[in-house]
Amino acid sequence: MDAKTQPDRSRDLSQPLDQLGPDEMLKADSDHLRGTIQESLVEEVTAAVAAEDAKLMKFFGIYQQDDRDIRDERRRQKLEPAFSFMARVRLPGGVCSPSQWLKLDDLGRRYAGETLRLTTRQTWQLHRVSKHDLRTVIQGLRDVLLDTKAACGDDTRGVMCTVNPNLSKLHGQVYVLAKQASDHATHKTGAYSEIWYGAERQHKDGPEEPFYGRTYLPRKFKIGFAIPPSNDIDVYSQDLGFIAIARDGELQGFNVAIGGGLGRTDQAPATYPRLGSVIGYIEADRLIETIDAVMSVQRDYGDRVDRAHARFKYTIDDKGLDWITDEIERRLGFALAPAEPYRFTSNGDPLGWTTGEDGREHCTLFIENGRIVNTPDRPMLDGLRAIAEVHTGTFRITPNQNLIISDVEPGERPGIDQLLAEYWLDEFESRSGLRLNSMACVALPTCGLAMAESERYLPDLVTKIEGLLATHGLEDDPITIRMTGCPNGCARPYIAEIGLTGRAPGKYNLYLGGGFHGQRLNKMYLENVGESAILEALDTTLGHYAREREPGERFGDFAIRAGYVVEVTEGRFFND
Amino acid sequence: MIGAGTGVAPYRAFMQEREARGARGPSWLFFGERNFRSDFLYQVEWQDLLKGGVLSRLDLAFSRDAAPKTYVQDRLRRQGRDVYGWLEDGAWLYVCGDAANMAPDVHRALVDIVAEHGGLDRDGADAYLAELKRDRRYRLDVY
Numbered sequence: 001m002d003a004k005t006q007p008d009r010s011r012d013l014s015q016p017l018d019q020l021g022p023d024e025m026l027k028a029d030s031d032h033l034r035g036t037i038q039e040s041l042v043e044e045v046t047a048a049v050a051a052e053d054a055k056l057m058k059f060f061g062i063y064q065q066d067d068r069d070i071r072d073e074r075r076r077q078k079l080e081p082a083f084s085f086m087a088r089v090r091l092p093g094g095v096c097s098p099s100q101w102l103k104l105d106d107l108g109r110r111y112a113g114e115t116l117r118l119t120t121r122q123t124w125q126l127h128r129v130s131k132h133d134l135r136t137v138i139q140g141l142r143d144v145l146l147d148t149k150a151a152c153g154d155d156t157r158g159v160m161c162t163v164n165p166n167l168s169k170l171h172g173q174v175y176v177l178a179k180q181a182s183d184h185a186t187h188k189t190g191a192y193s194e195i196w197y198g199a200e201r202q203h204k205d206g207p208e209e210p211f212y213g214r215t216y217l218p219r220k221f222k223i224g225f226a227i228p229p230s231n232d233i234d235v236y237s238q239d240l241g242f243i244a245i246a247r248d249g250e251l252q253g254f255n256v257a258i259g260g261g262l263g264r265t266d267q268a269p270a271t272y273p274r275l276g277s278v279i280g281y282i283e284a285d286r287l288i289e290t291i292d293a294v295m296s297v298q299r300d301y302g303d304r305v306d307r308a309h310a311r312f313k314y315t316i317d318d319k320g321l322d323w324i325t326d327e328i329e330r331r332l333g334f335a336l337a338p339a340e341p342y343r344f345t346s347n348g349d350p351l352g353w354t355t356g357e358d359g360r361e362h363c364t365l366f367i368e369n370g371r372i373v374n375t376p377d378r379p380m381l382d383g384l385r386a387i388a389e390v391h392t393g394t395f396r397i398t399p400n401q402n403l404i405i406s407d408v409e410p411g412e413r414p415g416i417d418q419l420l421a422e423y424w425l426d427e428f429e430s431r432s433g434l435r436l437n438s439m440a441c442v443a444l445p446t447c448g449l450a451m452a453e454s455e456r457y458l459p460d461l462v463t464k465i466e467g468l469l470a471t472h473g474l475e476d477d478p479i480t481i482r483m484t485g486c487p488n489g490c491a492r493p494y495i496a497e498i499g500l501t502g503r504a505p506g507k508y509n510l511y512l513g514g515g516f517h518g519q520r521l522n523k524m525y526l527e528n529v530g531e532s533a534i535l536e537a538l539d540t541t542l543g544h545y546a547r548e549r550e551p552g553e554r555f556g557d558f559a560i561r562a563g564y565v566v567e568v569t570e571g572r573f574f575n576d
Numbered sequence: 577m578i579g580a581g582t583g584v585a586p587y588r589a590f591m592q593e594r595e596a597r598g599a600r601g602p603s604w605l606f607f608g609e610r611n612f613r614s615d616f617l618y619q620v621e622w623q624d625l626l627k628g629g630v631l632s633r634l635d636l637a638f639s640r641d642a643a644p645k646t647y648v649q650d651r652l653r654r655q656g657r658d659v660y661g662w663l664e665d666g667a668w669l670y671v672c673g674d675a676a677n678m679a680p681d682v683h684r685a686l687v688d689i690v691a692e693h694g695g696l697d698r699d700g701a702d703a704y705l706a707e708l709k710r711d712r713r714y715r716l717d718v719y
Contacts, residue, residue, distance in 0.1 A: 044636050045623055047612065078620045082613060 274571025280336025383423025443485025452502025583673020
């Protein structure tokens, strides 16, 4: 589309509300997300909230879920589903203090099934919280200066930031901006403190949501900051990604990538994952205005009729990347500079101890699928609490659902090491390259979207694939494998070298050919198949890879060269 | 309708009959059990009856979910003003379930409610309830 042509505005905010999707009316009529949440929370006849309130509560980081394992049993008992809530914390960049960790530990033990879950967007999720405990949990978070604002909903989600502990100074500079970006872009409605803290309604002079208005965004909007050479945050999966450009270890500015997003719907060819497009470079002090410009283009032009077509990636592909870039620049009042050169090498986490340039030490622990729980042979929850009680630095939750005990003064390391050994948390060296690069979403039994197992199944499947890797001598080769229980992509499966997405119980689509550091989408190789077909296909392709790979060649690159799948050059060709 | 545990069973039949007859008068259930999650007997049916207007009000007491323990008689007392109002409007009162504790506790609560909201002394409240019993408007099926 030419920059001078007016784009099609028949599906965006310019239309009357009754011409748009039902969620737009719901948001507009919700009195800035208040709805009837207060009434729903005290309704005693059900453990659920009203359907409209369940949608609004997502804007406060809370999802209503139910235990799907016992749905049928309860239906026979004439009981409603076992409803509970998932609360997701807003934790920009995944950085937290030991006292925040201890609070989460306490809330997790008391109100959330004695477990904590680290997410693929660097935060905690508390699962199985009852309706009556939600306020207590959220007020507990407030005690340590945390909230759950906008962790879900049609707004900006948790802002990510590369955890790289080696580049201490650069991380510090970028992290501060990531936090600032999150605070800036998060919704401002007073509903949050009224509903969750019991605050009185304040009457402000100006608009309650100066940026978002009454209808917020068409869909979720994800922002992330990557610090090369690590692409741990999968910057190309973000709606708005910033790639830090440094000179002599000092932050200069960012390359701007727009339009990433991995969600899709099975058998809906108009939906597809898309990797972000790098459109230029900005100086670091232009960050906040750039966020406003990009987000406002999506706010104003995004599709508000069909939610499956509402992410920024579709707005970009519908209007054209050049038109969108021009519109962003028009709103900024200046042209973006050409993108600066940069290089990514990996999107995984190097495990174990490492020393930062400031001399402090950092230990990355492998947390399989982010699940922190005490088991008889691995009391992980207890171990991390013991560490948090003595640790003086910070913790960082990584985008691969691992945990860094960060900023350890050299003198403190022996104490940490001793606790790691005492609680069997020091096994980071003894796992296969595949397992260390594995990632799964929560799926069954709590996620309402799941069609198949994910977190509860991937570890077993990886064990079986490890058998194949041993046969072919590939145990130590890092290969990314990611599984989700549905096509929505929470564990970013479409940029894994081996991607698996659930179709039905025990059935998955198998994808191959993703880029090792997140630079290329994969392509479906097998559709709707069970474990034996998956293992057979991997045995063949991994065996072939072991025999005929070129020096340094990654499995994802090989799968394309050897012709197992064709290269996906752009998201809109993903389903071809 | 006041019932704890399996004492709720006859009220299910009441509701089914009232629904079938298209009965228009209001109805109110006090139900008690141990845990909301596992013991809310016929939960889905009560929710539907409420939604459909067949049941007008529902008060719940799950004794093991909160401290201090709350029983049906506690919920009854909390709604004392409305309970007395319904009785004055001609409501029929049913109590079903445990005979050893629940029924006497409910009776004591009713005496207090009638005394407080009817401006009666204890003897007056006893007489009020005795008259209800005589008129077959206060009926017990306890065991």
